[in-house]
Amino acid sequence: MTEAHIAHLKVFRGEPGGATRYDEFDVPVEEGMVILDALHWIQGNAAPDLAVRWNCKAAKCGSCSGEVNGKPRLMCKTRISDLDLDEPITVEPMRSFPLVRDLVSDVSWNYEVNKSIQAFTPPAGLPQEEWRWQQQDIERVQEYRKCIECFLCQDVCHVLRNHETEKPFMGPRFLVRTAGLEMHPIDEGDRRGYLKDTGNIGYCNITKCCTEVCPEHIKITDNAIIPLKERVADEFYDPIQWAWRKLRGKPAAGAAGTPLPMLQGGSASDAPAAAKGDKPTSEG
């Protein structure tokens, strides 16, 4: 086998609290191989205890998220032939979340945030037999619903990654989910107060990093976050709306509810010196 058919992988290893390191592996490259194939080769031939989270291996379940050469990626979709094989390929877990072990990070915080979103709320008085929507009326909502919950958008979001905000931020994934409910043709829920005061949508300063890493090509910023920001602004920052509410003594829409938990420190702080301080770069 010639040198050109070997990929050199530098794989992050370790557990929280213990020493972490990068193990290096030379993996024979097959046609069409992806990073996840290389990790499976390592498990089957060199390090059977290498921790990797994965399921479908077809970019449909969103389990195998990680960072390849510092970029948040689905490992089942990252073709080795697209990378420079003269350099080692660095594979690391998603850095914004706490480490479980090796390439697996603890994403349970996301599930906690998800619980706080008001579920689909259809109108009580409209029998289901009468629900009629045109395909063009639901195409935007179907775009949001393409999300496979890989959490790469949460990983790349600098608000979450830097862990420096005073209040918790729900992150792009859950803004997308909320947008899917708010813009459902017949949903009657009102999540604007929640977005403003619990999800803290104001923290997003629309740098679009989330959109760039989305493997489902959802236009997260333009199609989900900005329209939600506009809805919140119309409700809370429009002087006419404000005066009208004062006059009628009505509270603002969409009650806020209990605060979200803060996302605790990510594994970036566990990284050995070599990788410390690396900023993730999204792909343009």
Place this chain on the structure above:
Amino acid sequence: MPIETHPVDVLVVGAGGAGLRAAIEAQAAGAKVGLVCKSLLGKAHTVMAEGGVAAAMGHVDPLDKWQTHFRDTMVGGKLLNNPRMAQLHAQEAPDRVRELELWGAVFDRTQDGRILQRPFGGHSHPRLAHVGDRTGLEMIRTLQDRAVSSGIDVFMECTITKVITGANGVAGAFGYWRTTGAPVLFPAKAVVLATGGIGKAYTVTSNSWEYSGDGHALAYDAGAELIDMEFVQFHPTGMVWPPGVKGLLVTEAVRGEGGILRNKDGERFMWKYLPEERRNEYAATDEEAKRWVEAASKGQTSDARRPPELSTRDNVSRAIYTEVKEGRGTPHGGVFLDISYLPADHVRRKLPSMYDQFKELADVDITKGPMEVGPTTHYVMGGIRVDAETGESTVSGLFAAGECAGGMHGANRLGGNSLSDLLVFGARTGAGAAAHAKGRRDQPYVDPVQVSTSERELAAPLERGAGEDPYALQRELQEMMGRLVGIFRVDGDLQEAIGEIAKLRARLPNLAVRGGRVYNPGWNLVFELRNLLIVSEAITRSALQRTESRGAHSRLDFPETDQAGWGDRNGVVRRRADGSMEVATTELPAMSDELRALLGGAH
């Protein structure tokens, strides 16, 4: 140190569509529910389902009724299905689909704004409610959101290794957290197994690592019966290239939308393989098939009959296998599947994830050229023998739903019937388990001996020091099953496989893994291998017993369907007191005259 313990009324093992639907129903009936899954919530195999969910709603063709869906299901299953299950399934699927819409699902629409339905193999009318080709994602997300907002306790990344039983049936389950390796105990009045399939017994499969026959094996160990285990569905269209994605599913919706199968000589070979007795249900010419596709792509029906590619999965798989075997395959050992003759934007809109999958993983633009496809292990029709009304197994308090339950699909499952199966029987089983839990006066007694044995089994591979590598054993098993117990079977191969399985099982106690308990995939694999060996033996022994060809089970030495000898019986597998596997048959459940009449000439 005491084991972490979570007492519940109903423990649901598996959080795919069936497990989620069962948990929602049990919780709604007032039971305290625990939902355990090996992966993160929302990642189960249901997410991979593409084409749609079958339900006779009649939105595209008003002629479609539950009676037709029942008949199609029975004919597709070669009349080996449990007729009562097929009836309940056909009758209740429309309501279960509409309920998803009530919970927030957003299906594709007809021109008059209702849920759109697409044609699929073996279905007489356009019947599959869908969202492009990501229907499973829509379903699992809808059910997940519903379960979470109902306040169900979810235990993610947790593996169950033992169903604990006592004098009164089920008493709970023992398992461990994959993230820490710590043991965990769930005392329960009822346990619902919803663990999916067995695809990881084979090398080429559309299934993920999770599909290791856990529910089948847990039930078998607990004394429950399995039925129909010889029937493993090889889906006709998996990817064949590149090597890393070999087996990955190419949705039947490609053929539902008009995809044409050709061999390397350009021949549309499916014309040759249509069974004589069903030939009149299919188009007679390319021209008629084309007219059918034109109508279907507008969501309409026409007088044209469906294309030959929409024959049932068992038949299309055998056809592709035969073409390749006889030297008419493509360079990568498959056949061509072509949808590129339709407008590119239509293909991208109806099959977006197939478009992405081929573009990104195989450098193929399906709007410009054909895909290469071949058969892949996809689904097991066989499973835990259950009561049609409640989903209860032959062990009191142990229930099963979805793919790990048997009976519904007979000898061959129609595409789209698994998603409807998991909704209909998920709900029925959740209700059945909740009622069982409510009716039980005793608190479950968790036998400490079973718990300590389970703990020892968990620790053993880590403490063994030196031994065999579980990955190597898995590769040997998969290769052997593909070679000896694949699409075409013969006595000698099956006998050889039984011997090989015994040898592999004898090596299980020598498996050793390095590393600790925290998220250690080599260690986790040990327990999945144990389950895979049980289901592999059940498949092989059942295949050896059935000396005929029917549905997905094809015997080279018995190529004919033997209606007199085998048409009235299901294979049954159970564990003998000495731990060995017993294989027998049981009479097919009786069919009412009303249902028999619906089958008309088919019976």
